[in-house]
Every structure is written in C-alpha cells, then in structure tokens.
Amino acid sequence: MNKVVANAVEAVKDIADGSTLMVGGFGLCGIPENSIAALVKKNVKNLTCISNNAGVDDFGLGLLLQQKQIKKMISSYVGENAEFERQLLSGELEVELIPQGTLATRCMAAGYGMPAIFTPAGVGTEVAIGKEVRNFNGKDYLMEYAFDADFAIIKAWKGDKHGNLIYRSTSRNFNPLMAMGGKITIAEVEELVEPGELDPDQIHTPGIYVHRIFQGKDYEKRIEQRTVRAKG
Amino acid sequence: MNKVVANAVEAVKDIADGSTLMVGGFGLCGIPENSIAALVKKNVKNLTCISNNAGVDDFGLGLLLQQKQIKKMISSYVGENAEFERQLLSGELEVELIPQGTLATRCMAAGYGMPAIFTPAGVGTEVAIGKEVRNFNGKDYLMEYAFDADFAIIKAWKGDKHGNLIYRSTSRNFNPLMAMGGKITIAEVEELVEPGELDPDQIHTPGIYVHRIFQGKDYEKRIEQRTVRAKG
Amino acid sequence: MLDKNGIAKRIAKELKDGYYVNLGIGIPTLVANYIPHGVSVTLQSENGLLGMGPFPFEGEEDPDLINAGKQTITTLPGSSIFDSALSFGMIRAGKVDLTILGAMEVSENGDIANWKIPGKMVKGMGGAMDLVASAKNIIVAMQHVNKAGESKLLPACTLPLTGTNCVKKIVTELGVFDVLPEGGFKLLERAPGVSVEHIKNSTAGKLIIEGEIPEMAI
C-alpha cells in the first residue's frame, strides 16, 4: 500500500502529451508547485488543464503557458496573466469558462461516481447554451457532467504513505475535489509521514483516492494580494 | 451567532406531529440519544423518520416505535427490532427501503442544493420502479431526489456555540449529511466548547448548517454487536 | 450623493444579527467595515471559509489563508474551513442569507450582468453565477450610471447575463431601490442631497415612485 514516489519528476513521468489534468489550488494558494515545475521540465505539450485559475505570468500554471504547453484551460477566472491574454487573443489557447461552483462540483461528481449534477448556476445565461435545463420544484437547473481527467495533480499539507491527506487552511479549496476526481491522482505534500501519524478523524482525503505521493520541497507559496493592516 | 439551547426538550419543542425528521446514526452508533428521549417525552406523533436503521426494541428509534410515534420509516436496513416487525406486518407502520448509498447521497444532495442525483444502485431491481433511468457513458443510473426534511436531529462529539461540529470515529456516518440536509438542524454534542476551541481545519460540519446545539448528557452508547478477541 | 463608503455604509444597515453573508469584490468588501453595533454576521468566502476576519497585521500574512479576492486575511474564533464544493453547496442550499455584489447592469426584472463585456478580454465569472443563481437575497452595490453617463438600471440588460430574476435590492450613489417581483425599480430612499428628479433622469428602467421619498439616514 506504499504509494510514495521519490520526487515530482517520477510522479509525473507518464503524463503524456494531450493529457487532461486537474490542477489544484485557488489563485496561487495551494498549488502543486513541484509537480508544475516537473511538467515544465518534461515539456509535455497539448495539455488540457482543469483549474480554477491559470496562475500569473511567472508562477503557477503561468509557467506552463510560457512554454505553450497548454492547449486548453477550463477555469472560472483567468484574470491575472498577460501571456494568457496574448495566447487567448491570438487563438493559440482555448478557454472554457465555467462557474466556480459548477467547476468544483463537476470535480466532486467524478470522485463520487455521479455522472452528472444539477446546478442553477448559469441558467438563462450563455453558459446554458446547448445544455439540458430541468425544472425541480419550480426552479430551473442545468445538467452538468462530471469531469473526466487523466490525472489530478494536487497539493496537501501533510500526507502519509498510504496517501491519506490533510490540507491547511484555505489552501484546501479545490485540492480534495480534484484528488477524488482524477483517474490517477498525484499528491505532493509539505510533510510526508508514516501511516498512523495522522488522526483518522482528521483526514480530508482518504488514501484510496491517491495513487502517488511525494514529499515536495522549496515551496515558495507566493502571495497574490498581500493585504495587511497596521498594528493598532 | 450563539445557537446554544438549554437542553433536548427545548431543542425539539417545535417539532410538530407529522414532521419529517432526519435522524443521524448507523445502528446504535452515533445516534442523538438525548433528542430521541425528548421526542419520546413530548410524544409527538405521525413522524416520518429518515434514518439508516430503526434502532432496537428498547433503544434508539425503537423507543419512538414503542409509543407508536412513527408513521413511516425511510431506511436501508431495519432488521433488529421485533416491535418494528409487528407494526410493519400489522400495517400500522409504513416502510420505504432505500439503498444505503442512495439514502446517504439524498441527504447530502439536500445540503448541497442539488435537487436530484444519479446513482446506479437499484437499476434493474424493484427499487427502480417508477423512477427515471438515464444512461451515461453506457451505464444506467436512476435519478433520485434530494430529501426534504423539516428537521435533522444529529449527534456529534464536540461542537462550539456557533454550531461547528466534529464527529468521533465511525459515529460520523450519516450525521454530517443529515446536519447539512435538514431545514432546521438540531445537534447534540458530548462536549460543547467556546468558539475558537476547535481547529477550523478539523471541523466536519460548518456551523452554517446547524441551527440549535446543546450539551447532551448521560450517553449510554449501547453496543449492538460486541465482538472481541482474546488477548494473545 | 454617496461615495463608495457611503454605499457600503447604507448596505450595512440591511444586515441582521446572525446573518451569513457573502461579500463580492469592490464596494461590497467595504460593507464589512460598517457592520452595525450589536449585529453579529459571519462572512463567507467562497474559496472555502466561514468566519472571515480582518486583514492580518503586517508580517503575519499566511499564504495559505486568503479570501476569494486572493487577499491575505485572518480567521476568527468559530471559523471553519472547507473545500470549494461544500462552499458552493451551502450557497446553493440557501444557507447564505445575503449576497452583496457589484454589477455592470441590472434590469427591472432583476437580471444582472457583471462578468463580460463583448470585445474585451473576458476574465471569467468566478463564483458570481453560482451566487446569483442560489442566494435567497441579493443586494447589488454599484454606481448608478456608467462612465459614459448611461444608466445601469435598465429595462433589459444589454450585456451578457450573469443571472436572471435574482436581484432584490440595489444601492447606488443616488438611492436605494427594491426590484419588484412584478418588475420595476421601486425607489425607497434618496441619497443625501439627491432629488427624485435626478434619480428619474438617471434611471432608464421602469422607476416606481410612490408618495414622498425620504432621504436616507446613514
């Protein structure tokens, strides 16, 4: 049951050109920094990335964009990235924008074996075009399908060798949903521990969903919007 | 934001005859003992109870059955209860049997604002009668509706005054799902603490789902099948 | 006429004790600064936090603790953290009492447009479509007219919609408006020093004025 791999390079070695990846994180918070770096190094191409955001120019998924490794982004918000904008406007990059809750729930649906879910988000808007609308109790809902991703690459705070994961604070975000949703899930953790060191009641992602785990290193954890108040 | 009520009697005081209740627990594990006792005392009638099991003759929901307070049980397994069997065979009690995963997911769906879910459980069986069947990717699924319960009465291990809850071990079971699914959720806890005493990362049920919370007492925590091994 | 803080201050009067509230980016964020005395509300941030606290003190920023605007924040006693699906689950389930957000346009039947301008780079809807489709109560905080001086309270939105029939109330620099279920902007209060005539001239959608309109007290 030992799912430990040596490092990020080994973890992503079979991610092939044209793969569909779920990539955890919200903005730059809780992103799998090591796995992204390994994908950059490997220079795998034509990726479809399901990720709430697309990083910034020189960090997160922006690093893959710089090398033109991404064919298509499936995201809810992609605002902070000039190279992204350039590729989008030039037609090099496809983008599918999805309401954030729909994005999250479609990841979860995959992990829960639910082929489709219903959500009111997007009813009556261009998001609804081509989609089945159903009325339940007087309210309209769109039917949205579970995502089908070849790999999920996610980041947790602590993990054990069986793949059980715990996230820290709001770096949780999409990570547990994608961990459940990927066909093969690769988790990088700040602290890799022995089975038994994590309290079974506190595990956010049971190891059954995780296929490979490794101890990450050199986390930068860049802050996107540093907001502070003066000490009173 | 203080949701604390004095005790079980106060917590259930507006549960009226004919209400639909979700009742947490699996077998006798993690059941809301104090709230059930208060419902017995109040002698509220014609209840519809959504609960995985129906207790045993003299404990759990069996106590409500003894007083003929339950009109209908919606459960996955109701095996351990002679009075239950008597009422069922005499036609005093209605029973709707539902696959356990469907039961759990229909509770969850209510808490996630999803009006219906798809599950393969029951396809091709009598459970499917009258239900919409849909094929996704070559596999048939039943469409099942979210539950609509007036109240959820559930049991947690620790809770704070804002209603945040933590469960202990497998007494978690249906409790967090019902906590999310009830229109009004009543939580009893073994230990009621001040806000800030629970780690935000470890909360299983965020307080937004909980309307009333109280410190339970005199927990019996009866074991249904005591199985042990000899010390080697 | 109200400035941004004035709009936020007026909206804050709509908060009730015990509310769970989701605040959008921009003016709505400022509402947190004006929560009335004696009113306790819990702020939800849709990236997965209930009980959002103020910005951290300098040097105490935690990169793992941000809000939906990607700003560093803090938790409060009683906070809870969860994943994005549960976050939108509680929004869809109607557990969040009030959503306050900005808009480019609102129509007299409560449609809202706030995510896309054709011809401009589209950044995405983020969580806005989920929020407006789900919230029981939605207040829009916005300027009454756009930079070209055109009304943003319209008979029908001209921009791509974020959601339909959802906005319940609007607060602008000129006044407070209910969006009626049968359609129309009902003027409830004028901003200090703003005439009904001024509001009429600035509102393209159907404006409903009944009796004397009080000047708001903020």
Place this chain on the structure above:
Amino acid sequence: MLDKNGIAKRIAKELKDGYYVNLGIGIPTLVANYIPHGVSVTLQSENGLLGMGPFPFEGEEDPDLINAGKQTITTLPGSSIFDSALSFGMIRAGKVDLTILGAMEVSENGDIANWKIPGKMVKGMGGAMDLVASAKNIIVAMQHVNKAGESKLLPACTLPLTGTNCVKKIVTELGVFDVLPEGGFKLLERAPGVSVEHIKNSTAGKLIIEGEIPEMAI
C-alpha cells in the same frame, strides 16, 4: 467439499497486493483471516472506514468504532474515517477494487438476489445494491444449493434482484466459477473431492466445462 472457512480461504487467493476490498457479512467476513502472506489489502467498511482492523481486545471495545455489521472493531495505522456519502461515493467511483458478498441466487448472466424473500419480513438491502451496481469486480461467496437442495446458480433469478449483470466470480463449497460476459457459469476449479458430475447435478444454470477441470489447491 469446502466448509465456510474453505470458501473464504479460496476467495482470499483472489486478493492482490494493494487492493481496496469491501467484505459483506457472513462468509466474506472470514476472508480477512486468510489474506495471503505478502499481500497487503485495505478493508473498506461502508459505514465510513478505510483500514478496518481486527476485533478489539476484550475491554477495549469502542462504541463509536463499528463496522457495517455493527460489530466493534479497531482501526489500523493509515486508517481514515469519513461519512456515509463519501463512503458510497468511493464505491460508486470504482475506487474499491473488489467486493465480496453472499447471495441467495446468482443467474448465469450475473444477476444477483440477496436481499428479499417474498412473504418473509424484509430487513432491507443495506448497502448491497450500491455495492453490486458499482464495484468493478464482484465475487459471490455462497452455498451451491439452498436448504431445500435446489441450485442457487440459476438460468434466471427467481427472487427479487439486488443487481443485474454484475457478479464476476462465484466460489461455493463445490467449486470456483467465472460468470461469463456472454452468459454462463464457467467451471474453473473443483473443490477437493468433488466430481464434475456432482457440480453438473447441482447447477441449474448454464454450466460451461472446457477440458480437464483441476481440483483447487488451497
């Protein structure tokens, strides 16, 4: 002929290292006692536990820690606890590699009946319908014939179904059978001392016998 423990022991040989396995009540539970040396499997209990350990020592029972059979159990290093929806979520998503359960009848196209006998008190399907509808691989552990001496391997089930086209393999006191995708029980192994003739006479459904059938080694 095998006894219950023999059936469990033979099924245990189907376990592969790294498997996540759900064991039903009865004979399947016994499989845990015969996990082959060098094979590490994780047991899932559908009430919300991965990594189910053995029964507790006398005096160490924890009422909060039970399995789906409501028996007191223990956790193991690496266990995790979750709610019932996630438990069946991982089952539906195909993350559980193998489900082993009992049956009253199995048909030659893989239908299973194991929850209801018309005219008798019905206790419910519990999690069985979810498990059989979802699992990638399902092995049935059962007696070959019922108390009346009638075959439980049938052309078609006579009892209300639990699931359809789902059983992949059957182990009885008489032998091991694959349920073929095109229909039929393919005899793979005879139990010690059991003749092919005996199996033929005890099997009502389509039995497929190709070549010499080895006696099982357990």
